[in-house]
Amino acid sequence: xxxxxxxxxxxxxxxxxxxxxxxxxxxxxxxxxxxxxxxxxxxxxxxxxxxxxxxxxxxxxxxxxxxxxxxxxxxxxxxxxxxxxxxxxxxxxxxxxxxxxxxxxxxxxxxxxxxxxxxxxxxxxxxxxxxxxxxxxxxxxxxxxxxxxxxxxxxxxxxxxxxxxxxxxxxxxxxxxxxxxxxxxxxxxxxxxxxxxxxxxxxxxxxxxxxxxxxxxxxxxxxxxxxxxxxxxxxxxxxxxxxx
Amino acid sequence: xxxxxxxxxxxxxxxxxxxxxxxxxxxxxxxxxxxxxxxxxxxxxxxxxxxxxxxxxxxxxxxxxxxxxxxxxxxxxxxxxxxxxxxxxxxxxxxxxxxxxxxxxxxxxxxxx
Numbered sequence: 001x002x003x004x005x006x007x008x009x010x011x012x013x014x015x016x017x018x019x020x021x022x023x024x025x026x027x028x029x030x031x032x033x034x035x036x037x038x039x040x041x042x043x044x045x046x047x048x049x050x051x052x053x054x055x056x057x058x059x060x061x062x063x064x065x066x067x068x069x070x071x072x073x074x075x076x077x078x079x080x081x082x083x084x085x086x087x088x089x090x091x092x093x094x095x096x097x098x099x100x101x102x103x104x105x106x107x108x109x110x111x112x113x114x115x116x117x118x119x120x121x122x123x124x125x126x127x128x129x130x131x132x133x134x135x136x137x138x139x140x141x142x143x144x145x146x147x148x149x150x151x152x153x154x155x156x157x158x159x160x161x162x163x164x165x166x167x168x169x170x171x172x173x174x175x176x177x178x179x180x181x182x183x184x185x186x187x188x189x190x191x192x193x194x195x196x197x198x199x200x201x202x203x204x205x206x207x208x209x210x211x212x213x214x215x216x217x218x219x220x221x222x223x224x225x226x227x228x229x230x231x232x233x234x235x236x237x238x239x240x241x242x243x244x
Numbered sequence: 245x246x247x248x249x250x251x252x253x254x255x256x257x258x259x260x261x262x263x264x265x266x267x268x269x270x271x272x273x274x275x276x277x278x279x280x281x282x283x284x285x286x287x288x289x290x291x292x293x294x295x296x297x298x299x300x301x302x303x304x305x306x307x308x309x310x311x312x313x314x315x316x317x318x319x320x321x322x323x324x325x326x327x328x329x330x331x332x333x334x335x336x337x338x339x340x341x342x343x344x345x346x347x348x349x350x351x352x353x354x355x356x357x
Binding site: 002006013014015016017018019020021022026028029030031032033034041042043044045047049050052053054055056059060061062063064065066067068069070071072074075078121124125128137138140141142144145146147148149151152153154155156157159160163164167169172176179189192193195196207208210 | 245246262297298299300301302303306308309310311312313314315317318319320321322323324325326327329331332333334339341342344345346347348349350351352353354355356357
C-alpha cells in the first residue's frame with residue numbers, strides 16, 4: 001500500500017524510505033520486504049537508531065524531512081493509506097490460538113486517523129513549506145518525545161541489549177532490555193522487540209505471540225507482555241492522537 | 245553508539261553521535277556545547293559522555309559499551325535539522341539519508357513482530 005502511494009507521489013518529489021526495526025536484521029525482515037517489492041530504499045535497523053535519533057517509540061511511525069534536510073514533522077503514527085471497504089476483511093480466521101483471537105480483539109480497537117494523515121501528506125507534497133502541516137523548527141523539536149537523562153540511559157541499555165543479542169548473549173541481553181523497559185516505559189518498540197525474541201510455537205506467527213508460553217509461563221523474562229500491556233494502557237490510547 | 249573500547253577515533257565518535265568536535269566545542273546543528281579542552285584524533289568517550297550529558301552503560305568484561313543519546317533541552321530532537329542516518333538494505337548495501345537532498349522524504353518505521 002505504501003509502495004503504491006510512493007510510486008504515485010514520487011514524480012512530485014517524494015521519496016519513501018522504509019526502515020525495519022529488528023535486531024534479527026534481514027532474517028526477520030526479508031520476507032516482508034520481498035513481498036512489498038519496494039521501488040524505494042528499504043533499510044534495516046538492528047539497533048533501533050530511529051529511537052535514538054528521532055524518538056520513534058511505536059510502529060508504524062513516520063518522520064517527514066524536506067528538500068533541505070529539515071524535519072518538518074517529528075515521529076508520529078503513520079496509518080496505512082485509507083482503502084475503502086477494508087473493514088470487511090477484518091475477520092478472525094478460524095483455528096487461531098485463543099491468545100491471537102484476544103490480541104486481534106484489542107488490535108481492532110487501536111485508533112488512528114488515516115484520512116487526516118494522508119490528506120496532510122498530500123498537502124505537504126504539493127505545497128512544501130507553505131503547507132500548514134509542515135511545522136516550524138521549534139515546533140518540530142517541541143513535539144518530539146520527552147528525553148530526560150533516565151530515558152537517554154534506557155536507550156543506551158536498549159542498544160547494548162541489541163548487540164548482546166546479536167553476539168549470542170541472550171541472557172545478558174534480557175537484563176539490559178529490562179532496564180530499557182523500566183527507564184523508557186512508554187516505548188512500545190523497545191518492549192515488542194524484546195518480546196519478539198522469545199518466540200512461542202513455530203512459523204511466522206511465533207514472534208507475534210509476544211507473551212508467556214502457556215506450557216511454561218514461569219520462563220517469561222519480562223514484566224509485561226503485549227496483551228497485558230495493551231489492556232493496561234487501553235487499546236484506544238495505543239497511538240497518540242493525530243495533531244494537525 | 246556501540247563501542248568496543250572507550251577510546252575511539254574522533255571521526256568515529258562524530259559519525260556515531262552526530263556531534264562535531266570543533267574549536268567552538270561539540271556542535272550539532274545550531275547547538276554548541278563548550279569543551280574544556282580541544283579534542284585530538286582519539287577521544288576519551290567517558291569524559292565526553294559526561295560533558296555532553298550522554299549516558300554510558302556497558303558490559304566491560306565483554307568489552308562492550310553503549311553511549312546513549314544526549315538529553316539536552318529535554319526532547320528527543322536537539323535540532324530540527326535531520327540527523328545523518330546510514331543503514332543497510334537486505335543485501336547489506338549502505339544507504340545514507342542525506343543522499344536524497346532535493347527530495348522530500350517520508351521515513352517509515354515498521355517491524356516484523
